Amino acid sequence: MILAGVVAFLPGKSILLFFFWEIFTRELPLRKEITKVYVRRFKRWWVHIPVAPINYMKSVGPKDINNKNGNLAKRVDRWVRHNGKELETNL
Numbered sequence: 001m002i003l004a005g006v007v008a009f010l011p012g013k014s015i016l017l018f019f020f021w022e023i024f025t026r027e028l029p030l031r032k033e034i035t036k037v038y039v040r041r042f043k044r045w046w047v048h049i050p051v052a053p054i055n056y057m058k059s060v061g062p063k064d065i066n067n068k069n070g071n072l073a074k075r076v077d078r079w080v081r082h083n084g085k086e087l088e089t090n091l
Contacts, residue, residue: 006015024036 025031
């Protein structure tokens with residue numbers, strides 16, 4: 001949200017200038033310790049972001065649907081064609 005505000009209200013030239021200033025002054029003796037602290041904080045923060053659980057599911061293709069449900073794909077196509085005609089006439 002803060003980044004969106006910065007991009008919205010600061011000119012692109014200023015953002016680009018700040019970006020290059022940050023890159024080229026990062027290793028100067030005056031800023032080296034501060035930069036290390038910020039990088040360390042960022043790494044700690046990044047590690048503590050929880051990972052979303054992933055559930056693996058077996059993929060179902062058209063052949064599986066047809067075999068398990070008695071040709072379900074054909075029935076769905078027929079239903080869509082029938083209801084599609086009704087929707088067109090009601091418009």
